[in-house]
Amino acid sequence: MYLRHLDYLRLVIEHGSFAAAARASGVSQPAISHGMKQLQQRYASPLFVRSGRRNVPTELALRIAAQGAVLVEQADALARPAPPRPEPNVLRVGLTPSAALVCGPALHAAWCEGHPRRSLLLCSADEGSLLAGLQRNAFELVISPRPRAHEPKGMACKPLYRLQPQVYARPSHPLARAKTLEQLQGAAWASVGPSVRGPVDVLTEAFKVRRMPPPRVAVSCPDFASLLNLVACTDLLAVVPHPALLGGDSPGRVVPLRLRETLPLYEMWLFHPAAPRKAVQGPIQRLLDSVGSTGAAHR
Numbered sequence: 001m002y003l004r005h006l007d008y009l010r011l012v013i014e015h016g017s018f019a020a021a022a023r024a025s026g027v028s029q030p031a032i033s034h035g036m037k038q039l040q041q042r043y044a045s046p047l048f049v050r051s052g053r054r055n056v057p058t059e060l061a062l063r064i065a066a067q068g069a070v071l072v073e074q075a076d077a078l079a080r081p082a083p084p085r086p087e088p089n090v091l092r093v094g095l096t097p098s099a100a101l102v103c104g105p106a107l108h109a110a111w112c113e114g115h116p117r118r119s120l121l122l123c124s125a126d127e128g129s130l131l132a133g134l135q136r137n138a139f140e141l142v143i144s145p146r147p148r149a150h151e152p153k154g155m156a157c158k159p160l161y162r163l164q165p166q167v168y169a170r171p172s173h174p175l176a177r178a179k180t181l182e183q184l185q186g187a188a189w190a191s192v193g194p195s196v197r198g199p200v201d202v203l204t205e206a207f208k209v210r211r212m213p214p215p216r217v218a219v220s221c222p223d224f225a226s227l228l229n230l231v232a233c234t235d236l237l238a239v240v241p242h243p244a245l246l247g248g249d250s251p252g253r254v255v256p257l258r259l260r261e262t263l264p265l266y267e268m269w270l271f272h273p274a275a276p277r278k279a280v281q282g283p284i285q286r287l288l289d290s291v292g293s294t295g296a297a298h299r
Helices: 003-015 018-025 029-040 059-077 097-111 127-135 199-209 224-233 278-296
Strands: 048-051 054-057 090-095 119-124 141-145 155-163 166-169 188-192 216-221 238-240 266-273
Touching: 003 018, 003 029, 003 054, 003 059, 003 127, 018 029, 054 059, 059 127, 090 097, 090 127, 097 119, 097 141, 097 155, 097 224, 097 278, 127 141, 127 266, 141 278, 155 278, 166 224, 188 224, 188 238, 216 224, 224 238, 266 278
Parallel strands: 090 119, 090 141, 188 216
Antiparallel strands: 048 054, 141 266, 155 266, 166 238
16 A cells, blocks of 8 residues: 555545546546555445545545545654644634634634633635544544544534525526526536535535436635625526625625525534543533524524
């Protein structure tokens, strides 16, 4: 087994696809595919399962990537000085782009208020890379959807709040009065990516259940602010998972479509080590109390 293949696995999980991993590593996509095949031959259980058009990492893949990252890091460390130890006054939190907007104020209140020396480090990515980062101690907390068949080892996970995604368009969009998903076939969509299981995949799942072709994603955006601006200025449609993401200026610029069908619900979860450091235990409970009750209002 080559360390290179373990690094390819980490990149596939972090970037969401073989093609994106190839771009990030500077190699060809066939090289990534070959590495994954070589790695898969060593395990009886699958490393990835298909979900729509995506390869979703299994719990086995996440564990291998986390442990493999340690091996790669140790090999690289021989050529550079050891990194400094994490600052005790810094809380490192990995979370999806939507969770960063929903949970950011509560995290700041729970960790920073009353403690002037503390600071908060928020890092946004897809849940595959976030959970792999938690397992290799890159984060102390992760807020993300829970991947299917994910049974975390050595960490605790608690449901935080439930999301009910809605489709949005500009008020003058030709499809703004659409009543069914069938009427949206052929429309172009904007999304925030990459994500192993995010709003666009919820939409893909809704289309798939009804045996309709998957939606066409025309633009992948870095965040929800740019996505909403695109939707307000173009004929693109988008799925927004939480009303907090609309911001103060978006109401009126975009409107929800009143569809008869509801999109699949999904929950945001809080992940942390089974035995978090003492300073983090209080903020964890405060986050569960504040965001959990706020999220319940949007169920």
